Amino acid sequence: MPPVPTHSAPFRVAVVGAGPSGVYAAQGLVGSEESPLTAVDVLDRLPCPYGLVRYGVAPDHEKIKSLQRSLRTVLEHPRVRFLGNVGVGPGGVRARELLEMYHAVVYCVGAAKDRRLGIPGEDLRGSHSATDFVSWYSAHPDAADGDFALGARSAVVIGVGNVAVDVARVLARGVEELRPTDIPQAALESLERSTVGEVSMIGRRGPSQAKFTTKELRELGALPGVEVSVREEELALDPAYESPEGLPAAARRNVAVLRDWALRGAGGATVAGGAASGSGPGAGSGSGRVARRLGLRFFLRPVEILDDGAGAVRAVRFERTAPDGQGGVAGTGVHEEIETQLVFRSVGYLGSPLDGLPFDERSGTVPHTAGRVLREGAPCPGEYVAGWIKRGPTGVIGTNRPCAKETVGSLLADAAALLGTRGPLPGDPLEALRAAGHQPVEWPGWLGIEAAESELGRSLARSTVKIPDWDGLRAAAGLGI
Numbered sequence: 081m082p083p084v085p086t087h088s089a090p091f092r093v094a095v096v097g098a099g100p101s102g103v104y105a106a107q108g109l110v111g112s113e114e115s116p117l118t119a120v121d122v123l124d125r126l127p128c129p130y131g132l133v134r135y136g137v138a139p140d141h142e143k144i145k146s147l148q149r150s151l152r153t154v155l156e157h158p159r160v161r162f163l164g165n166v167g168v169g170p171g172g173v174r175a176r177e178l179l180e181m182y183h184a185v186v187y188c189v190g191a192a193k194d195r196r197l198g199i200p201g202e203d204l205r206g207s208h209s210a211t212d213f214v215s216w217y218s219a220h221p222d223a224a225d226g227d228f229a230l231g232a233r234s235a236v237v238i239g240v241g242n243v244a245v246d247v248a249r250v251l252a253r254g255v256e257e258l259r260p261t262d263i264p265q266a267a268l269e270s271l272e273r274s275t276v277g278e279v280s281m282i283g284r285r286g287p288s289q290a291k292f293t294t295k296e297l298r299e300l301g302a303l304p305g306v307e308v309s310v311r312e313e314e315l316a317l318d319p320a321y322e323s324p325e326g327l328p329a330a331a332r333r334n335v336a337v338l339r340d341w342a343l344r345g346a347g348g349a350t351v352a353g354g355a356a357s358g359s360g361p362g363a364g365s366g367s368g369r370v371a372r373r374l375g376l377r378f379f380l381r382p383v384e385i386l387d388d389g390a391g392a393v394r395a396v397r398f399e400r401t402a403p404d405g406q407g408g409v410a411g412t413g414v415h416e417e418i419e420t421q422l423v424f425r426s427v428g429y430l431g432s433p434l435d436g437l438p439f440d441e442r443s444g445t446v447p448h449t450a451g452r453v454l455r456e457g458a459p460c461p462g463e464y465v466a467g468w469i470k471r472g473p474t475g476v477i478g479t480n481r482p483c484a485k486e487t488v489g490s491l492l493a494d495a496a497a498l499l500g501t502r503g504p505l506p507g508d509p510l511e512a513l514r515a516a517g518h519q520p521v522e523w524p525g526w527l528g529i530e531a532a533e534s535e536l537g538r539s540l541a542r543s544t545v546k547i548p549d550w551d552g553l554r555a556a557a558g559l560g561i
């Protein structure tokens with residue numbers, strides 16, 4: 081199909097959110113040959129595209145980060161326009177205004193908040209959400225300035241999902257392995273000074289119910305200079321440990337890795353990681369970091385984060401749990417305190433309500449049927465959702481592709497009616513946004529940020545280094561500060 085200037089295509093769609101689900105939705109919309117000729121504006125509150133691929137995927141997972149290259153080709157399609165720095169909601173463009181400017185709007189805003197534990201002590205100094213830590217090492221411009229008490233001796237990560245694995249790995253990794261990544265300079269320097277020597281990652285259920293994937297688990301056992309430990313007696317509390325045959329394949333693989341670690345590490349069940357294997361903790365490419373140990377614990381439910389008397393974390397109190405025979409666990413009344421000065425709660429993300437869209441508080445999602453937003457139980461042609469705000473905060477990047485495809489299918493089925501009712505819309509939304517005082521960052525602005533990040537990397541004798549603040553991003557995008 082020959083290129084058509086974006087705003088002159090007759091059917092106009094706004095996609096809100098330039099993460100994977102938004103980009104896959106845009107791809108489906110312009111890729112369909114059955115649809116009316118469609119132009120898509122992909123709006124994001126940040127001046128940068130790619131959502132959690134840029135601001136969640138850990139810096140040392142460069143291969144996954146490189147997925148940005150395939151997302152980029154969609155945003156460079158002649159009928160797709162990236163409009164960054166445009167938030168939807170109070171203070172930004174309102175949802176009802178978008179419905180005037182476009183025939184349809186697809187909300188792909190993700191689920192950026194952290195879930196709380198709901199236990200005493202959660203807000204003590206030294207207790208953080210994984211969400212905040214991830215945002216900090218990913219250079220999210222909203223991230224707090226990074227008071228992560230990395231002067232602590234030990235850290236406890238609560239939860240055994242893939243985000244917990246990311247957090248534990250970044251805490252344990254030697255900085256020389258992080259230096260070649262795009263991690264912001266301040267985070268790199270802070271991690272370089274870190275005195276955290278012991279990281280514990282703790283699940284409330286058993287090893288067969290852990291949410292992490294085997295590839296990510298194995299990576300922990302291969303970290304240079306890091307000793308990984310598991311306790312066989314704790315693994316064995318899980319009935320599936322002795323007889324894993326009935327487990328789903330992914331859980332069976334996890335149990336096999338943990339069993340292998342338990343058996344290889346006689347007594348203390350410790351496995352020395354990667355290149356440093358056999359040369360003890362702290363060896364390898366850790367460069368100046370203290371010895372690092374990473375322990376995986378199971379069947380411990382957090383009940384309180386304990387105060388050191390001065391408002392900071394001293395320890396976490398856990399209750400030992402036991403399988404209840406139905407996939408859950410029950411408390412045993414036996415407690416254990418794990419001394420620590422640093423706690424990361426990594427118990428999942430949560431969506432937030434958005435500017436008058438219906439919202440299910442329990443699941444943190446927008447109610448929908450096949451991607452059509454449901455208002456008072458009825459599908460609402462013209463408003464759609466995809467990604468984490470549709471399904472909840474689970475699933476890898478690729479999961480968002482079929483999810484967006486389903487939504488796009490619904491939208492395209494409604495397209496003729498939407499176009500028939502309103503006909504081609506007048507004007508260009510970009511001009512309307514500018515006239516309303518917004519400062520959209522278009523694709524050349526984003527390319528300016530990329531160039532500035534390469535330049536920053538060069539000046540620090542590193543490769544690309546992310547710009548971590550709003551002013552820096554805006555200036556690089558060519559906006560006034």
Ligand SMILES: Cc1cc2nc3c(=O)[nH]c(=O)nc-3n(C[C@H](O)[C@H](O)[C@H](O)COP(=O)(O)OP(=O)(O)OC[C@H]3O[C@@H](n4cnc5c(N)ncnc54)[C@H](O)[C@@H]3O)c2cc1C
Pocket residue numbers: 096097098099100101102123124125126129130131132133135136137138141144166167168169188189190191214243246429434466467468469474475476477478479480
């Ligand atoms: C810490 C972390 C690490 C991960 N690592 C991996 C990994 O290594 N591999 C993997 O396959 N998956 C990984 N995932 C999962 C993957 O990132 C998600 O499946 C995916 O990003 C969800 O896509 P999304 O588009 O729904 O949301 P997001 O990626 O969160 O994108 C949402 C976008 O919407 C924008 N937005 C939000 N609110 C507004 C608003 N009001 N107005 C305008 N724009 C708005 C945001 O700025 C953001 O750009 C990770 C997830 C997390 C949390």
Ligand SMILES: NC(=O)c1ccc[n+]([C@@H]2O[C@H](COP(=O)([O-])OP(=O)(O)OC[C@H]3O[C@@H](n4cnc5c(N)ncnc54)[C@H](OP(=O)(O)O)[C@@H]3O)[C@@H](O)[C@H]2O)c1
Pocket residue numbers: 196197238239240241242243244246283284285289290291292293296381382426427428429473474475476
């Ligand atoms: N490399 C990758 O591919 C990668 C990296 C990061 C994230 N992701 C994906 O992103 C999604 C989100 O990951 P996530 O780690 O945030 O979520 P997750 O996979 O849902 O894991 C959450 C963890 O928190 C635990 N938990 C929840 N409430 C708790 C409580 N009150 N007390 C103690 N523990 C509690 C859960 O235990 P229970 O099971 O007992 O509830 C689980 O272990 C996942 O689909 C993940 O695979 C992928």
